[in-house]
Amino acid sequence: MRISIFTKYIAKSLLTFFVAVVGILTLVIFMNHFIRVLNMAMAYGTGFGWIVSSLLNILPDVFCLSAPMAFQIAVLLTLTNMSEHGELIALRAAGFSFKEIVRPLLACAVGLSVLLIVTSNWLSPRSYKKFLDRRDEARSKITKVTLEPKTFLNLGEWELYLENLDEKSGEAHQIHLIKKGDNGALSTKVNAATGKIVLTDTAIGLQLTDGQMQRIDAKDSASIIAANFDNYTMSISLTKDHRRKQRVSEQTTTKLLRRIQAGTLSKETVNEYRTEISVRNVLALSPILMLFISCPLGFSLGKRTNKGWGMLFSVIIIFAFYLLMTLGLSIGKKYACLSYVAPCLPFFVGVFVAQYLWKKRLNI
8 A cells, every 4th residue: 555655646746747847848849839830820821720720730749859858857856856855765764665666657657658659650740741731731822812902912923903993893994914934925914904803712813804915925025926805704823733742750650661661762761761760769768768867866866955956967868868869860861771770879878877877876
């Protein structure tokens, strides 16, 4: 029964620090994305729903980045807090071994790692893909169109000028259209005395009367094609046809493995896919590694210690972990035979460091 009570107590302390720290780190990382999404929304004229949807799709990726760091900080804050209040000494005097104290912390680390494995390998790539799809969808649309008389209006390939406009009926006078980037033509112009404007979310329709179309050849400016018309109907799309190349980060691990097995990719792309898969799982399993490195440091701190030491050690461990992972990532992309193994460099070094600390500082 006493172990059950102790397990609940230390797990509650850890989760309290973890929730607080992961909230702060997520907010800090999230603010950068929030500013970018807000700028895109203003630039592309999207609505509030697009902003909320985009931010929600970014959250899994932000969580995968902030959770391992938050857990590392939470573990040392928990242990330094217990050392500061003499609770570790009391537990040791009551007969608890270091392994018994670590057990509830390890259970939390394993639970978080399982969650991160699922999130980083499947949930986060799918959510990030949705975010990129929504972003490209917004980019493909021309910013919200507002018809104003005596103003040149940018409509993608065309520029529209209206001398007069009746907003209720859509009837306009002295309509001028100029086409930009017309291949083979120096300029293409459409002029009409009157017409009717029909505006939708995806296109703008023009019903022109009593006008002229004029096209000047790009090679010979003296060559002009002109035609008069009584009635002419045209439609200008407000969307752009754009296909983007899928990023590695938006593909699930299952999809990456299938593409590798298909054998249609270049060696560089295969290495990139393999290192991406390895990095995802290294980050997901990092809470377990950081726990075994942090515990001997937390246990060896005396009663006079404070939470500042916990933060200091956490920063050092996190910095070393990401430095080694970046180094392993570079090696994996360069050498095909090490593409899966090299990103695990933090684990190779971390296991050695953890073993040394447990033996040297705790004599276990």
